[in-house]
Amino acid sequence: MKLWGCLPCLLCACALAQDFAPAPFAPASLSALITEADLDEISGIAASRRSAGVFWIHNDAPRPARLDAIDETGQRRGRLRIDGVRAVDWEDIASYELDGKAWLLIGDIGDNAGKRKDYELIAVEEPALSGNGLTQPVRPAWRMRFRYPDGSHDVEAMAVDVAAREVLLVSKHAPPVLYSVPLGPGGRVVAVARKRLSLDFIPQPSGDALLARFPAARLGGSPTGLDIDSRNRTAVLLTYRDVWVFPRHRQESWIRAFARRPQHLLLPPMAQAEAIGFSRDDSAILVSGERLPAPLLRFEATGAAGQEH
Structure with a gap:
């Protein structure tokens, strides 16, 4: 099968991952x-804060x-249409609770050609699903345009730090870089993201892997998704090849947490892993991606994952 077309590359990736401590989650199971024919390019997933067992996803x-x-x-x-918005390149979604409301934040942050002048965050209040699963169209509660201080970047990984009221963004190409912007509506002036940290410890492909035909090998170290759990204690960063887990100690900023070497979860071979998110109760990590049939993988937390950091 094509999935195993570069087995030596994947074995090399496993060897590199052995340099990292294993994360406190069980191996992936297929949920x-x-x-669905029109869900063939899933690029983001986030747990509903209003409906148990429900996840919001979007296409590329x-x-x-x-x-x-x-x-x-x-x-x-269910399906939610967002009026007054053009989806230029949606790449990630985050769900969170703030000021007594449930929110969905969409990251229009992709830039394959590296030519966009600015990018956009789009926030909507999460609606309740009706009995038949239908929802009414909504308009954004707020939008914010922003740019990076050092030029254009293709970004597919975004998460919300509710405590700091910041949005964290990780660039896709090596070495990945962590940026942040304020969480909230922007004015007429385009905001400027803050460059925070280079994540140069994430293993990047080399040699034969760079010549492989499928993304898991050729682009294995490229971040494609990010999420922070509802307790604000653990972050997960997805690449085409791995899941990286970042615990945060009490009274510690996420910037400091991301500066430490992460824990590792081996991702089963997937055609194009692009979506990652915690379950609503933080008991598991869910991963999916592009190309049908798209697997929905579940990594169950073990006892250690629930301990205080």
Whole structure:
């Protein structure tokens, strides 16, 4: 099968990963296969804060400006159209609670050609799903345009640090760099992201891996998704090849937490892993991606994952 077309590259990646401590999660299990024809480019996933067992996902661009709700069997439970918005290149989504409300934040942050002058964050209040799964169209509660201080960047990984009221963004190309912008509406002036940290410890492909035909080998070290759990204690960063887990100690900033070597989870071979998120109760990590049938993988937390840091 094509999935195993570069087995030596994957074995090399496993050897590199042995330099990192294992994360306190069980190996991946297959929760579902997503087969809906119009969910063929899943680029982001985030747990609903209002409906148990529901996850909001979105496709890569160019697609209609909409979110789809699925459950852990991969079945669609609803659809949310966002009016007044053009989806230029949606690459990640985050869900969070702030000021007594449930929010969904969409990152229009992709830039394959590296030519965009600015990027956009789009926030909507999460609606409740009705009995038949339908929702009314919504308009953004706020939007913010921003740019980077050092030029254009293709970014597919975004998460919300509720305590600091910041949005964290990790660039895709080596070496990955962590940026931040304030969480909240922007004015007429385009905001400037803050460059925080280079994540140069993430192993990058070399040799035969760079010549491989599928992304898991050729682009294995490229970040494609990011999430922070609801307790604000653990972050997960997805690449095409691995899951990296960053515990945060009490009274510590996420910038300091990301400066330490992360823990590691081996990602089973996938055609194009691009979406990662915690379950609503933080008991598991969910991963999916592009190309149908798209696997929905589940990494169950072990006892150590729930301990205080």
